[in-house]
Amino acid sequence: MPPGNGGSGVNSGWLPLDWIMLAVAAWGGLGALGILAWRRFFIVSRILFPLGALVGLVLAVLAASALGGGVETAVLAVGLPHLPMHLRLDSLAAFFLIVLGAVGAGVSLFAAGYFRRGEGTPPGLMCAQYHNFLASMAGVLLADDAYAFMVAWECMAMASFFLVTANHKSPEIRQAGFLYLLIAHLGAIAILLCFGVLQAQTGDYTFANLRAQSLPSFWATVAFLLALLGFGAKAGVLPLHVWLPEAHPAAPSPVSALMSGLMLKTALYGLLRVGFDLLHQPQGWWGVLMIALGLATALFGVVFAAVQVDMKRLLAYSSIENIGLAVAGMGLALLFRAHAMPGLAALALTATLYHVASHACFKSLLFVGTGSVLHATGERNLGRLGGLLRKMPWVGWLVLVGVFASAGLPPLSGFVAEWLLLQSFLFTPGLADAFLNMIVPIAAVAIALVAALAGYTMVKFYGVIFLGQPREETLRTAHDAGWWERAGMLWLAAGCVALGLLPTVFIRLIDPVTQQLVGAGLADQAGLYGWWLLTPVTIERASYSPPLFLFGIAAACLLVFWLVRGRYHGHLRRSPPWDCGFAWQTTRMVDTAEGFGQPIRQIFEPFFRVERTLPSPFDIKPVYRSEVSDRFWYALYLPVMRAVEFVARQVGRLQQGRIAIYLLYSFLTLLFMLLMVRR
Amino acid sequence: MDFDGLIPQLLNLFASAMLILAFAMLSQRRILRLIHLFTLQGLSVVGATLVVAWVTGQHHLYFSAALTLLLKAILIPWLLHKLIDRLNVRWDIETLLNIPTMMLVGIVLVIIAFNLAGPISQLSGSIARGTLGIALACVLLSFMMMITRAKAIPQVIGFLAMENALFFAATAATYGMPMVVELGIALDVLVGILILGVFMFQIREQFDSLDIRHLEKLKED
Numbered sequence: 091m092p093p094g095n096g097g098s099g100v101n102s103g104w105l106p107l108d109w110i111m112l113a114v115a116a117w118g119g120l121g122a123l124g125i126l127a128w129r130r131f132f133i134v135s136r137i138l139f140p141l142g143a144l145v146g147l148v149l150a151v152l153a154a155s156a157l158g159g160g161v162e163t164a165v166l167a168v169g170l171p172h173l174p175m176h177l178r179l180d181s182l183a184a185f186f187l188i189v190l191g192a193v194g195a196g197v198s199l200f201a202a203g204y205f206r207r208g209e210g211t212p213p214g215l216m217c218a219q220y221h222n223f224l225a226s227m228a229g230v231l232l233a234d235d236a237y238a239f240m241v242a243w244e245c246m247a248m249a250s251f252f253l254v255t256a257n258h259k260s261p262e263i264r265q266a267g268f269l270y271l272l273i274a275h276l277g278a279i280a281i282l283l284c285f286g287v288l289q290a291q292t293g294d295y296t297f298a299n300l301r302a303q304s305l306p307s308f309w310a311t312v313a314f315l316l317a318l319l320g321f322g323a324k325a326g327v328l329p330l331h332v333w334l335p336e337a338h339p340a341a342p343s344p345v346s347a348l349m350s351g352l353m354l355k356t357a358l359y360g361l362l363r364v365g366f367d368l369l370h371q372p373q374g375w376w377g378v379l380m381i382a383l384g385l386a387t388a389l390f391g392v393v394f395a396a397v398q399v400d401m402k403r404l405l406a407y408s409s410i411e412n413i414g415l416a417v418a419g420m421g422l423a424l425l426f427r428a429h430a431m432p433g434l435a436a437l438a439l440t441a442t443l444y445h446v447a448s449h450a451c452f453k454s455l456l457f458v459g460t461g462s463v464l465h466a467t468g469e470r471n472l473g474r475l476g477g478l479l480r481k482m483p484w485v486g487w488l489v490l491v492g493v494f495a496s497a498g499l500p501p502l503s504g505f506v507a508e509w510l511l512l513q514s515f516l517f518t519p520g521l522a523d524a525f526l527n528m529i530v531p532i533a534a535v536a537i538a539l540v541a542a543l544a545g546y547t548m549v550k551f552y553g554v555i556f557l558g559q560p561r562e563e564t565l566r567t568a569h570d571a572g573w574w575e576r577a578g579m580l581w582l583a584a585g586c587v588a589l590g591l592l593p594t595v596f597i598r599l600i601d602p603v604t605q606q607l608v609g610a611g612l613a614d615q616a617g618l619y620g621w622w623l624l625t626p627v628t629i630e631r632a633s634y635s636p637p638l639f640l641f642g643i644a645a646a647c648l649l650v651f652w653l654v655r656g657r658y659h660g661h662l663r664r665s666p667p668w669d670c671g672f673a674w675q676t677t678r679m680v681d682t683a684e685g686f687g688q689p690i691r692q693i694f695e696p697f698f699r700v701e702r703t704l705p706s707p708f709d710i711k712p713v714y715r716s717e718v719s720d721r722f723w724y725a726l727y728l729p730v731m732r733a734v735e736f737v738a739r740q741v742g743r744l745q746q747g748r749i750a751i752y753l754l755y756s757f758l759t760l761l762f763m764l765l766m767v768r769r
Numbered sequence: 770m771d772f773d774g775l776i777p778q779l780l781n782l783f784a785s786a787m788l789i790l791a792f793a794m795l796s797q798r799r800i801l802r803l804i805h806l807f808t809l810q811g812l813s814v815v816g817a818t819l820v821v822a823w824v825t826g827q828h829h830l831y832f833s834a835a836l837t838l839l840l841k842a843i844l845i846p847w848l849l850h851k852l853i854d855r856l857n858v859r860w861d862i863e864t865l866l867n868i869p870t871m872m873l874v875g876i877v878l879v880i881i882a883f884n885l886a887g888p889i890s891q892l893s894g895s896i897a898r899g900t901l902g903i904a905l906a907c908v909l910l911s912f913m914m915m916i917t918r919a920k921a922i923p924q925v926i927g928f929l930a931m932e933n934a935l936f937f938a939a940t941a942a943t944y945g946m947p948m949v950v951e952l953g954i955a956l957d958v959l960v961g962i963l964i965l966g967v968f969m970f971q972i973r974e975q976f977d978s979l980d981i982r983h984l985e986k987l988k989e990d
Contacts, residue, residue, distance in 0.1 A: 746985075747984070747985035747986075748982065748984075748985050749924075749984060750916050750917070750918075750919070753912070753915050753916045754916050757909075757912050757913065757916060760909075760912070761881070761909075764885050764905075765885070767885075768884070768885050768888065
């Protein structure tokens, strides 16, 4: 295979892919340096992590320069004999590399200030795993044969496992790590089988060959379902989502940010790669399945997020929700593609990819924000936080940006993504199938519901942590984040704002990807009226102007501020005696996480498995306890676990411990084999 | 002399000696006797190999025979003798359950072995192909001896007897394995017996007995 064809070419001889490989190797090298500087805290945190951020930035720029520049391939002479690793840089990979590099840079900056001495794994080893994790994610995106893909995929799983279990001395964290590893392996097996089906007995596992095969529809469906299962397990799609809420709180916050912001995206990348690129004859019902699964996941995730009391668990469930939305969008794109409507498929795909980029930014921001709160207070439980905005203004205001984006408020990134997604769902009456025309508006309603509940969840998240009064005395001594952490959060917040304000610019970046996958783009139409007006279809149909919204919102805020401060407070009337029992506010009166989530718990009761213990009326020190747990755990995982245990015990009976019995086994096997030969 | 009739007869003689010895080992209680029987079995393998070598003119079989003689008939029996002396089990008697039943099972095994060997010996062009069934029967009988014994040394002897039988089978079916393979196997057997000897000392140190039933305690629950 020629070492690269086409491409815009940064230098003579060196193509973007070569530079990108160099950047990925630099990440790996930083990891190795981390091992060398094992316990040198200063070198690791002040030099290696910022360098990692720089590499991320360079990677993003390189990938952006390669976007739309044609396909480049390379063959690396590493690996098993006669099994070299194929790499390929196309628009899809380049887009995800941009997200990986840019968001990774922000998180690395934050991590430079985050990791401390004496917290579980030494910083040098963390640095090694951290950069291995980044490099293997880039490897997943660049891989062009099943072998390289699986190697990178497993490296990614392993590196993240070690990162999750950084504080391995605590048994809960070890347990969370094990659960994560188990589901990651289940997913990897499914992906491996998927590639096995895709190669159609040609024995050639390069993606070029997989792409060239045209499978019979049955086997194509099998491959698609295996891919959905395998990548879904990594992404946290129902019902293989259970590792997410366990692993994310267990991991150190920058790691949670990388896992939620980027690793889940590599799973989505895999789905796109298999569903759109390798399997080129999509069937309509795959899309319907993905929409149903994605929406169920989204609704499930957001409802659970609303009742959580641990801030990182809340964000983990919120990640499940966002992944669900992205999967639904992808399903819609697949549906349009199967019905040969490239324009609408491009719209849905653009919405999905926009959501991917937006979620990567804001979820990383929120996770690193919880990291700062955790360091300042040592507390993850929402019930013991509160009023931190005054103590931690930097973290508070920057997290607010992420919260707005996550809640889907204009003019931030989340709104653009959700608006585009809703637009694409509202166009489905164009489909020929009456049944689909009936289903899809329901899906649009579900998306609206999810978006509203996400807003509710984010109000809870922000309000309980940062607003109100501090619930514990220790919170009064909380300190703000350091400069490295602020820089990282600023970068990520800037990403959210830029994605929100300049949608036409970013859609132009997404355009080559949709061109590659569905053969149509949105860029020309979307930016028809200039950079400030987003018109995904036609101007009559729908348009959105972020600057206008920004202006409007800013004007409204200023007006309210002026009215409250200038007018209302100016004529403040003090009238003490009649206070309705509300003489002064104590911390006990501030709304709690449980209290705020209560209505949702009531409304969506069937979703949950709630265990309540109510105190007796005569109890002097009443304790009220309620625990919300996942029904899937009891309905699916525990029975499977029991079945596996039962089978294992039955098989264990073979192990008698007597040598004579073991010899008898081999004797009988020998006889059996001989009789087989006789036949 | 009329070799045409005599040679197969000689081979069959050695083969039947092996089979009888295998049965004898299966039912032998005394460890010392067992070693003697094993030595005899080694000698009959040597005899059979020599006959095949002489008739077919395969010179490497002489080396095989010499190697077998050195190893199976002299060195290993000597090692075993030393071993039982040092372990002080020279005069031990093992209780064997139900010797008649074992014999009956052994006969069934022989029948199975002959049944199995039939089609294989059709393919073989060797003069000794008639004895393949016997060789296979010896393998199975030795295996069964390993299964039924409770002490460590008889098990090791069973293992060695099985190796003898395999060697005999190889000679019978294909005039022996290539020299390299044979050398390798010979070395393996020698190393194996040394390691097993060390194991036996360890077992006795742990459990004050060579009864391998004690190893059941090692099972993890």
